[in-house]
Amino acid sequence: MRWSNTFIPTLREDPQDAEAVSHKLMVRAGLIRRLTAGAYTYLPLGYKILRKAENIVREEMNAAGASELLMPALQPVELWKKTGRYEDIGDVMIKFQDRHGKEVALGPTHEEIITDLVSGEIRSYKDLPLTLYQIQNKFRDEVRPRFGIVRSCEFIMKDAYSFDVDTVSMEKSYRKMYDAYCRIFDRCGLPYIPVEADPGLMGGTVSHEFMIPTGIGEDTIALCSSCGYSASTEVASCAEEGDAPGLEEPPGIEEVATPGMSSVEDVSSFLKREAKNLIKTLIYIADDEPVAVLLRGDHEANEAKIKKCLGVSSLELADESGVEKVTGGPMGFSGPVELNGVKKIADLSIRSMPAAVTGSNRKDTHLKNVFPGRDFEVNEWGDIRVITEDDKCPRCGENIEIKQSIEIGHTFKLGTKYSEKLGAGFLDENGKERPLIMGCYGIGVNRILASLIETSHDDKGIIWPMAISPFEVIVIPLKKGEEAVEREAERIYSELIKNGIDAIMDDRDKSPGVKFKDADLIGFPIQVVVGKKSLEKNKIELTERSAGEKALVEKEDIVERVKDLVKKGRKDKERRAHV
């Protein structure tokens, strides 16, 4: 490819609407442009990288025994109604009516569609196991798209689905996909961490997220460097706090005036008590029943854990009027003391709290010296909070780290959630009808690009690994019109192409500075610079983007040297791939 023949609009300055490094660099390097919030055009260079990432995914999926197919993005909503996810997914699914008045949707994911397909085609245990996948644009009407292509409303997902006769066999299929994911992310050069996660709306019992720790992303994970424990903060369990220090003569409850102090922050600074000495009381509506959730002031509710603990499917914070109805007092002054007729669920950390501060269920008043057990009873104790940096590792007790991450893949053991509802069964050896046991596996293909840039860049720009770079080599003749320089650059370029190396020729009539800056910004792994001065000494300059050091190479050797470097770069990925 010649630069002058393609379209690589690089920018000197950061776009004003980007905050995340990957977003800024993708726009500056001429990889993407935004059309509207959450929808991006992939320019030629960006699209080329995307296809390279797709191909790695495709190769590993095929190697793991999965078969590629392509389902329509356009889907009837009936199937979603059958599984009950029509309601669950709500406005995230983009829906509209076709000309016949039929309600259709743009697929946010394809469990319903593939299960419906398979239900009509799979009859016998002899057809199983089976794993199918596709790489396709998905549509989700996100509440808040952000970080460029990290969370967009239209994005590219590899979604795979496995079908098995029983859970033992499903575990094998799951493991194959899990291992394939590790190989894919290895080959992409991504520092991924698989963590235990919450299956959420997808259903099933167990799921794993593949996370890339970065400065951005919407997920946080808890990591233990001593034992290797890793889990999404959605599920990471919190160790119970120690026993309450036995006070000789516990002081009695005391009322204090707290005019206008309705937040934990207000109350703690007003009363000069640390947030961790406060008990906050959140009123939730769980499956239409009000529940009081008690947490330490400095802790955050983990709604997934609360749901599990209560065994409910819906959980929503009560609004102002709901709080008043339940507690008799205004929002911001709720407390567990004398709060009757409502179920109270408390985090384990509450148990050992001495002389806590709580709301009184009356306006502008709080209570001091409240002791759990003595001053109020709790219906249910549980681990219902989000893990914090102050917590210890739930496995080994050492310190843990909380890291913001990009979720790049997610694997689920679905079980029979979809197959039962959609009638996807098979006949076993005994002629008995049984539901298919399913798993599903997603990779955000565009997130591979964003994650790579987040984890691999410097102040000059992107540093691509050989496997995902838009081109493996850029050839830069320093001066347009200088015959010897141009002739030599052309020779090297055509030799590289002949040798199957993915090279680009910067044939623009631009100053050397511009060419260097652009090459660094885009981040081609290898730069071959042909200049008059070194050419007079029969030398060509060779730079590896990751190291940044220039080397002078005899011009007779340059093609071989580049070939070696490219091969080595490609080999690295293969070696990692087969560990």
Place this chain on the structure above:
RNA sequence: CGGGGCGUAGCGCAGUCUGGCAGCGCGCCACGUUCGGGACGUGGAGGUCCUGGGUUCAAAUCCCAGCGCCCCGACCA
């Protein structure tokens, strides 16, 4: 949906407080000189100042309404 910020040439921004000729840098076009880390000179093109309404002799600037984008939160497969 709540909080904050932004919207002026292709891109990045100043001008808005205090109303009075539409500006700067980069990029772009032409010519010339240049050519090893974002060259220089000369000349030039390019505007719905987000949209609509209002106030005023006069609005990018003040007022009202709306739209779009970004960040934080809520939400999330």
